[in-house]
Amino acid sequence: MIDDIKAEAEKKMKKSLDALHSAFNKIRTGRAHPSILDSVMVNYYGQETPLKQVASVNIEDNRTLTVSPWEKNLVPTIEKAIMMSDLGLNPATSGDIIRVPMPMLTEETRREMVKQAKADAEHGRVSIRNARRDANSMIKELLKEKEITEDDERKGEDEIQKLTDRYIAEVDKMLKAKEEDLMAV
Template identity: 65%
Template sequence: MINEIKQDAEERMQKSVEALGNNFNKIRTGRAHPSILDGITVNYYGSDTPLNQVANISVLDARTLSLSPWEKQMVPEIEKAIMKSDLGLNPATTGELIRIPMPPLTEETRKGFIKQARAEAEGARVSIRSVRRDAIAHIKDLLKEKEIGEDDERRAEDDIQKITDKFVAEVDKALAVKEADLMEI
């Protein structure tokens, strides 16, 4: 029973770290990366469709993304969606190919992105602590129902705290990597 609670907590904490990684991918660095466009949806025959489902996204060079829409009439829709996104990107169209140059980051935008990354990391830490709180509550319920003893409860709480510390350290490490990436010129 205790092992199931620990395993469930570990899986949920791992999902929080994975979600943080996805959120970090959406924070733009100076380099071109297709995941920057992940949050953009395009009006495709009346329904909002993710950009990567209506066009092939590739990296031309370190500072340029290239989009090849599968249907030529989607070019203006894709351009409009990229312009409306709050990424600050200006697409340039040449026939059927859309090029998106990545503007260099200023010191001010770098600091803003770092602030955003820190907020995302704090959200992940809060999520991990929430999972810890739930797991400890389950263990306390087991103690109340006399299914486990106090020694088992303490041992389980210590184990859950160790798991929590491990995942919080992963979040801190991911944040340090992202900050270094953002400050790189």
């Protein structure tokens, strides 16, 4: 029973890490990375569609992305969608290819992005702690129902705490790497 609770808690903690990873991908650094455009939605025949479903996004060089639409008539629509996104990017069209240069980050912008990364990391820690709280309350419920002993309860809570510590350390490691990435000039 405790193993099931522990497995469920670990699954929730892993989802928290995955969510943090995708949140960090949305915070752009000075370098070009295709995942920066993951949040861009394009009006494709009246339907809001993710950019990566209507075009291929590639890295041209360290500071430029190229977007190649599957259909030529989508070029102006994609260009407008990138401009309207809150990413602060200005695409330039040349034929069927849209080039998206990454602007240089100012010191102030970098600090704002680090603040955002820290906030995202804190959300990750909170959701990991919530998974711990849920698991511990389930273990206490088992004790109350007399399905486990007090020793089993203590052992289960210790295992859940070790799991929590491991995942929070992973969040801290991811945050440190993202901060270094953002502050690198």
